[in-house]
Amino acid sequence: MQRRPVSYCESCGRPIHGKPFRAEVDGVEMELCLGCYTKMSSSGRAKPLRSQPRTAQSYKPRRRLPGIRGIEALEIVTDYAERIKRAREERGWPLSVLAEKLRISESLLRKIESGKYKPPIELARKMESLLRVKLVVPSEEPEEFEAEPPTDITLGDIVVIRREEE
Ligand SMILES: [Zn+2]
Structure with missing residues (x-):
């Protein structure tokens, strides 16, 4: 009998048959089943761990919004x-x-x-x-800035943010 350690998908919890897929989900390394891996990588949430260069499409800034940083609050x-x-x-x-x-x-x-x-x-x-x-006066709370976008962003800023999320 072949001994194979059973691993479970860290997203849906189901046992993984065959090779688990390793991916970075929201910055955390996870083992995923084929279903979750396909779903998450197509939505851009999971990034393959293999040393692939990050393409513009697969890389999505989640926690930080670099576009906003430069804007004067x-x-x-x-x-x-x-x-x-x-x-x-x-x-x-x-x-x-x-x-x-x-x-x-x-x-x-x-x-x-x-x-x-x-x-x-x-x-x-x-x-x-x-x-x-x-x-x-210029705003003095850059930390809160990361957690939620500023409330008084202009229409031009919104266009920039949307473009980055695409
Ligand atoms: Zn799964």
Whole structure:
């Protein structure tokens, strides 16, 4: 009788008949059955372990999004409400005047000045130039950046990300 150690597919748990397929799945080395190996490698999840050069098609960045790294992440300063209010009052502008200059409603401006509504970058930029205050600063959380894409990415960025995922 031929002795053959039974190995089990590390993905589906079924015993592997014949030669197991070794592959790197999400950066982890795994032994897979033919079914799982075929499925995962066709979806690009599994990379063959044999020293094959990584082609553009089989290599998919999963954990890191290199395209995003270079993009400058911006955020609004935490005391934006105070800064806006102070600068507006220094100019002697009532809420209505600044709201009109910004083309936003007075109630929205009131929310911003009371800290209930953080202005989007574009609006904050407008306020910066009107009030001569600093409101937009580079983001200081590169670590969280990797875990989830920034919420204020532009349409151009989305196109880049999609292209990389293809
Ligand atoms: Zn399997």
